[in-house]
Amino acid sequence: MRYQRPKGTADILPEESEKWHFVEETARLLFADYQYREIRTPLFENFEIFSRSAGDTSDVVTKEMYDFHDKGDRHVALRPEGTAGVVRAYVENKLYGPEHTKPYKAFYIGPMFRYERPQSGRQRQFHQIGVEAFGSDSPALDVEVIAMALAYFKQLGIDGLRVAVNSLGDTQSRADYRQALIDYLKPHYDELSADSQERLEKNPLRVLDSKEPEDQQFVADAPSILDYLTDEARSHFEQVKQLLDVLGIDYVVDPTMVRGLDYYNHTIFEVMVQSKALGHGYTTVCGGGRYSGLVKELGGPDDAGVGFAIGLERLMLLLADKGIEVPDGHQLDVYVVGIGDETNVETLKLVQAIRGFGFSANRDFLGRKPKAQFKSANKENASFVITIGQSELESRTAHFKSMVTSEEVSLPLDDLYTKFPEIYDKYIGE
RNA sequence: GCGGUAUUGGUGAAGUGGUUAACACACCGGUUUGUGGAUCCGGCACGCGUGGGUUCGAUCCCCACAUACCGCCCCA
Numbered sequence: 001m002r003y004q005r006p007k008g009t010a011d012i013l014p015e016e017s018e019k020w021h022f023v024e025e026t027a028r029l030l031f032a033d034y035q036y037r038e039i040r041t042p043l044f045e046n047f048e049i050f051s052r053s054a055g056d057t058s059d060v061v062t063k064e065m066y067d068f069h070d071k072g073d074r075h076v077a078l079r080p081e082g083t084a085g086v087v088r089a090y091v092e093n094k095l096y097g098p099e100h101t102k103p104y105k106a107f108y109i110g111p112m113f114r115y116e117r118p119q120s121g122r123q124r125q126f127h128q129i130g131v132e133a134f135g136s137d138s139p140a141l142d143v144e145v146i147a148m149a150l151a152y153f154k155q156l157g158i159d160g161l162r163v164a165v166n167s168l169g170d171t172q173s174r175a176d177y178r179q180a181l182i183d184y185l186k187p188h189y190d191e192l193s194a195d196s197q198e199r200l201e202k203n204p205l206r207v208l209d210s211k212e213p214e215d216q217q218f219v220a221d222a223p224s225i226l227d228y229l230t231d232e233a234r235s236h237f238e239q240v241k242q243l244l245d246v247l248g249i250d251y252v253v254d255p256t257m258v259r260g261l262d263y264y265n266h267t268i269f270e271v272m273v274q275s276k277a278l279g280h281g282y283t284t285v286c287g288g289g290r291y292s293g294l295v296k297e298l299g300g301p302d303d304a305g306v307g308f309a310i311g312l313e314r315l316m317l318l319l320a321d322k323g324i325e326v327p328d329g330h331q332l333d334v335y336v337v338g339i340g341d342e343t344n345v346e347t348l349k350l351v352q353a354i355r356g357f358g359f360s361a362n363r364d365f366l367g368r369k370p371k372a373q374f375k376s377a378n379k380e381n382a383s384f385v386i387t388i389g390q391s392e393l394e395s396r397t398a399h400f401k402s403m404v405t406s407e408e409v410s411l412p413l414d415d416l417y418t419k420f421p422e423i424y425d426k427y428i429g430e
Numbered sequence: 431g432c433g434g435u436a437u438u439g440g441u442g443a444a445g446u447g448g449u450u451a452a453c454a455c456a457c458c459g460g461u462u463u464g465u466g467g468a469u470c471c472g473g474c475a476c477g478c479g480u481g482g483g484u485u486c487g488a489u490c491c492c493c494a495c496a497u498a499c500c501g502c503c504c505c506a
Binding site for chain 2: 198314370
């Protein structure tokens with residue numbers, strides 16, 4: 001094999017892409033009900049857009065960024081996630097302006113890139129569906145976003161979901177908690193796993209995420225961030241929980257839940273599901289939260305944002321694992337069989353005429369025999385086969401056969417050209 | 431970035447240091463010189479991921495590289 005696709009990329013072939021259309025269209029229809037509109041931003045941005053938003057020390061920036069210098073020596077990067085670019089667009093296009101309704105709601109669907117080691121459901125080019133809403137601090141908006149994510153999964157037929165919520169508080173809350181956590185863990189430094197020792201230096205909150213057994217005992221007794229929330233942050237979180245209750249949304253508060261990207265604060269949430277396809281126990285299929293401060297960080301007003309993102313590769317694995325059938329959009333109404341070279345012209349005209357009526361039609365292009373053409377018709381699941389040979393050409397007729405009932409009639413070609421829909425309707429029911 | 435496993439035709443795969451690389455599915459053709467989903471017959475890898483090496487000789491042994499999968503880091 002001379003050429004292979006780049007490491008960590010995939011070809012999504014027609015059969016598969018139809019499933020992708022289904023999940024994408026489902027999202028478009030549902031999000032429209034919530035008045036979120038699609039936004040399309042560039043696949044690459046100035047490197048700084050991502051480094052400023054994600055935090056300079058995050059792994060995404062330090063080792064997973066797909067970045068390069070272009071011919072103009074601009075330092076650019078393929079987007080590792082969707083939020084930063086949308087925020088940049090929000091600021092650059094002044095979508096915070098008075099002529100736009102607040103909150104400004106947008107969603108995106110598209111590829112993201114991270115330079116990492118590929119694994120199942122994790123590729124260098126992967127895809128996300130995400131939503132963002134700017135310009136409101138209302139806890140009701142947090143809840144709307146969570147409710148919309150759940151509605152989406154419900155629409156796709158996925159159940160058995162678990163919603164986990166937490167609050168990272170505001171800047172003050174987070175700083176206080178960070179110190180408290182360090183104070184708590186420091187004395188146990190030698191007992192922590194090597195990984196967590198490193199985390200303690202770089203990003204203490206991540207110790208809470210540790211899977212190492214030796215860390216679990218400390219995580220269990222660690223101080224909770226919820227005890228360090230400022231009054232304002234606490235009030236916000238309480239309202240979120242209350243509104244979730246009002247909507248009858250079941251959730252669990254998980255004080256150990258954290259985020260890899262630095263820009264999150266206040267409410268963060270994950271939608272989790274149990275599926276062998278994604279790993280053991282509950283795994284996350286959707287993550288989101290608030291990110292007050294990011295808009296300002298990228299040069300805009302001090303507008304808050306809230307949103308979520310769903311990884312499509314993982315979602316596709318989940319749908320497959322749950323045995324959820326995607327509606328089959330591929331169907332063939334008519335296959336036109338032509339016998340002999342002299343029927344070539346008529347066959348072409350006929351498929352075009354049928355297509356002109358809005359039906360799907362196909363024919364042979366390899367000069368194969370009737371039997372082989374019927375095989376193709378069968379394989380493509382054609383409802384009807386129209387056969388034209390020398391004798392039909394002479395009599396200006398065609399054989400019209402139902403592939404379901406195997407019944408075949410002879411019809412005038414003119415009828416097929418002028419009133420195909422009526423003919424289709426007449427025989428499709430039988 | 432680190433570790434493990436793997437890589438044979440369109441697909442699933444068997445196989446051995448040495449003459450023609452099983453079998454099955456799919457596909458193509460024939461049986462039916464104009465009709466599908468059935469039967470039977472036939473065809474279908476100048477080649478065993480790529481590049482080197484060992485050897486009289488390698489798909490099979492060794493090395494490097496590429497890619498995939500699993501685990502770690504990370505992410506969710």
